[in-house]
Amino acid sequence: MSAAGSATDLNAIDLEALRWVLLMERGSLPADQQRQLSAWITADVRHRGALIRAQAASLRLNRLSALAGGRSVFEAPAHGLVSRRRALAIAASAAGTLGLLTWESREWLEDLLAGTRYSSATGEMRKVVLPDGSIMTLNTQSEVRAHYTRHTREIHLTKGEVLFTVAHDPSREFVVRIDSWSVAAVGTAFDVRRLNRTSLDIAVTEGVVEMRPPAQPHQRLIALQEASLDGAGQIAVRQISDAELQRRLAWRTGLIVFDGETLRQALSEMNRYSRRQLAVDDPDLAERHIVGVFPTSDPETFVQGMRSTLGVELVESGNTLLLRRSH
Amino acid sequence: MEDLTWRRHQWIADHILPWEAEVRRWLRRYTRTLHADDIDDLIQEAYARLWSSDFSHIRDGRKFFYTIVRNALQDQLRRARIVQIECVAEIDTLDVDEAPGPERWVGARQQFEQLLQALKKLTPQRRTVFQLRRFEELPLREIAQRLGVTEKTVENLLRLAQGQVIKALFAEGEAADYTSEKNYERRRKRD
Numbered sequence: 001m002s003a004a005g006s007a008t009d010l011n012a013i014d015l016e017a018l019r020w021v022l023l024m025e026r027g028s029l030p031a032d033q034q035r036q037l038s039a040w041i042t043a044d045v046r047h048r049g050a051l052i053r054a055q056a057a058s059l060r061l062n063r064l065s066a067l068a069g070g071r072s073v074f075e076a077p078a079h080g081l082v083s084r085r086r087a088l089a090i091a092a093s094a095a096g097t098l099g100l101l102t103w104e105s106r107e108w109l110e111d112l113l114a115g116t117r118y119s120s121a122t123g124e125m126r127k128v129v130l131p132d133g134s135i136m137t138l139n140t141q142s143e144v145r146a147h148y149t150r151h152t153r154e155i156h157l158t159k160g161e162v163l164f165t166v167a168h169d170p171s172r173e174f175v176v177r178i179d180s181w182s183v184a185a186v187g188t189a190f191d192v193r194r195l196n197r198t199s200l201d202i203a204v205t206e207g208v209v210e211m212r213p214p215a216q217p218h219q220r221l222i223a224l225q226e227a228s229l230d231g232a233g234q235i236a237v238r239q240i241s242d243a244e245l246q247r248r249l250a251w252r253t254g255l256i257v258f259d260g261e262t263l264r265q266a267l268s269e270m271n272r273y274s275r276r277q278l279a280v281d282d283p284d285l286a287e288r289h290i291v292g293v294f295p296t297s298d299p300e301t302f303v304q305g306m307r308s309t310l311g312v313e314l315v316e317s318g319n320t321l322l323l324r325r326s327h
Numbered sequence: 328m329e330d331l332t333w334r335r336h337q338w339i340a341d342h343i344l345p346w347e348a349e350v351r352r353w354l355r356r357y358t359r360t361l362h363a364d365d366i367d368d369l370i371q372e373a374y375a376r377l378w379s380s381d382f383s384h385i386r387d388g389r390k391f392f393y394t395i396v397r398n399a400l401q402d403q404l405r406r407a408r409i410v411q412i413e414c415v416a417e418i419d420t421l422d423v424d425e426a427p428g429p430e431r432w433v434g435a436r437q438q439f440e441q442l443l444q445a446l447k448k449l450t451p452q453r454r455t456v457f458q459l460r461r462f463e464e465l466p467l468r469e470i471a472q473r474l475g476v477t478e479k480t481v482e483n484l485l486r487l488a489q490g491q492v493i494k495a496l497f498a499e500g501e502a503a504d505y506t507s508e509k510n511y512e513r514r515r516k517r518d
Contacts, residue, residue, distance in 0.1 A: 010490045011367045018486050046368055049375030056340040057493045067439040068462035076455045113378055145379060156379040179380060180394050214394055
């Protein structure tokens with residue numbers, strides 16, 4: 001392998017990334033260089049990756065270098081790199097100039113690497129308009145990070161549920177990533193729900209999206225289709241009625257609609273919107289089916305409803321409200 | 328914020344970087360239609376993607392890295408529009424679970440030896456600059472004075488030296504398990 005012997009075959013992007021890492025290592029970047037670096041990072045996803053890689057590699061290299069014990073291992077070339085006059089100048093200046101290798105705080109850079117973060121608190125619903133006019137509606141307890149470059153529109157959904165209404169732009173695919181899954185669209189609307197690490201639901205309200213699971217064939221979903229991934233890694237695609245879809249997206253208007261869900265399922269839905277958690281420990285009660293429309297912002301209304309229809313009472317303990325049969 | 332970011336860099340340095348050379352070899356072996364530049368592209372894109380993932384729960388960095396690279400490869404081919412039949416067929420058979428097992432583990436000490444081997448292959452000037460900066464931790468200004476060159480030149484020499492060393496160690500070297508030396512000992516006894 002000749003690579004270690006020459007620099008000509010080093011990747012140009014990797015070299016540029018390394019230039020930035022070495023610059024940052026020397027101290028904080030002046031404002032104009034910060035601007036240059038952010039322009040460079042946002043121009044191409046490979047730039048961002050190369051910078052992350054160069055930082056990790058340099059970190060590792062610095063650690064390994066400590067094994068040298070502060071001394072050079074190989075002798076410097078014997079002839080002519082240092083003149084006598086220079087050597088004297090060094091002796092005079094060496095004392096004050098020894099710099100520490102610092103990784104100064106640079107949150108602005110980390111924001112660039114991580115993307116713009118949008119999140120919603122418990123019970124909050126939030127609408128975000130992205131630079132291209134696409135709209136994200138975040139349901140309760142959701143978090144995404146957006147990366148826009150000249151050629152890509154990428155959203156990473158880390159948790160929660162988001163409805164995407166995508167502006168049409170055939171030159172830039174709109175991709176939502178969820179771990180190693182992705183869902184791609186050009187101009188359409190779809191809802192992605194990620195409530196825990198193993199579950200995922202994608203519902204299309206308009207147009208077509210392409211679902212790209214890892215290590216499985218890609219699959220197109222059209223309006224009124226819903227794909228669900230269960231804990232065992234199985235994907236099920238089913239048709240849903242318009243009414244069902246509206247029901248599923250009722251959260252946008254601050255409502256939650258139950259139509260035959262079990263009490264257990266209903267409670268876990270309600271609990272997404274509130275700090276005070278509802279619980280049920282009676283297995284028979286938990287399997288009762290319920291119907292009704294409730295505001296997401298007010299679990300009290302839901303509890304009232306359960307009181308009158310199922311004849312339950314409420315026992316408070318700390319932040320948990322336990323539902324049980326009243327005697 | 329800073330601590331978290333720092334931990335993420337550290338996590339990538341400890342759990343992803345050690346596998347890069349192996350992943351590159353795997354790509355070369357299974358996708359003959361890919362050019363060396365394509366592999367660089369893929370690796371860069373993979374680092375960008377994994378930074379955006381939540382890896383707080385990831386135990387097996389190696390498998391995680393393979394999965395991300397595989398997905399990036401699929402997306403790249405799709406973007407290229409021209410479907411290279413041979414390549415697609417190859418990807419379909421690329422199962423992460425079938426990826427070769429860890430080829431060989433080296434600890435920090437051995438990797439330091441590899442670093443020295445890589446340094447031997449540098450030009451004397453680059454080697455000297457690297458040593459003065461990384462081993463002796465001298466400031467660039469002082470290195471410039473010692474060598475009788477400008478700081479700009481030192482900067483450039485250091486960048487090339489470090490670039491070559493990174494390539495030799497992490498893009499071409501052997502998988503190094505340096506999350507813990509104990510781990511290495513355990514594996515060695517078992518093998």
